[in-house]
Amino acid sequence: MKKMKFRHIRNFLIATIFLISFYNVSGQDFNSHVRYGGGIGLSFGNGTFSGSLSPSAIYQFDKSFALGVGLNVGYNSWKNHYSSTVLGGSLIGLYNVIPEIQLSAELEELHVSRKYEYDGGNFREDFWYPALYLGAGFRTGNFTMGIRYDVLYDRDKSIYAEPYAPFVRIYF
Numbered sequence: 811m812k813k814m815k816f817r818h819i820r821n822f823l824i825a826t827i828f829l830i831s832f833y834n835v836s837g838q839d840f841n842s843h844v845r846y847g848g849g850i851g852l853s854f855g856n857g858t859f860s861g862s863l864s865p866s867a868i869y870q871f872d873k874s875f876a877l878g879v880g881l882n883v884g885y886n887s888w889k890n891h892y893s894s895t896v897l898g899g900s901l902i903g904l905y906n907v908i909p910e911i912q913l914s915a916e917l918e919e920l921h922v923s924r925k926y927e928y929d930g931g932n933f934r935e936d937f938w939y940p941a942l943y944l945g946a947g948f949r950t951g952n953f954t955m956g957i958r959y960d961v962l963y964d965r966d967k968s969i970y971a972e973p974y975a976p977f978v979r980i981y982f
Contacts, residue, residue: 844869845867847867847952848863849978850864851884858888860887864880864882866900874906875905880899881898884896890927891927917940918942919938941963943959943960945957946958954980959974961973
């Protein structure tokens, strides 16, 4: 099952790269249309740690539309009680209605591995969690901030507390 899901993600990423490359046959310089960005998160406290890294790259087709891919890696722990590892990828589409307003759609597939210590027992769960985010943000230059909503949100499986999440995007 795990190999099958990884194969789907790999095929999805290959298809995306192929489509971007196919679009480029007009002789335009591919690298001049690629923009890079992502996010880094770090939090620690009394026996807790949380870290994440989410690099991404988009291909800017024109002033209004961009399509890209991203990777997601995260780790959380609560000393002697809980730990989780999250690995996955995403496909993101961005559309600027006007230069200052950006709409987004992001399909994300995450593999979640959780370990619990509860009432003297050790528990483990491994599962895939899909998310489909629809968002809107205010854009200025390379910087966009806004809010997105996971239309596939499942309170029992999600690694997030709510389907709504603020975001900040920076692409160079």
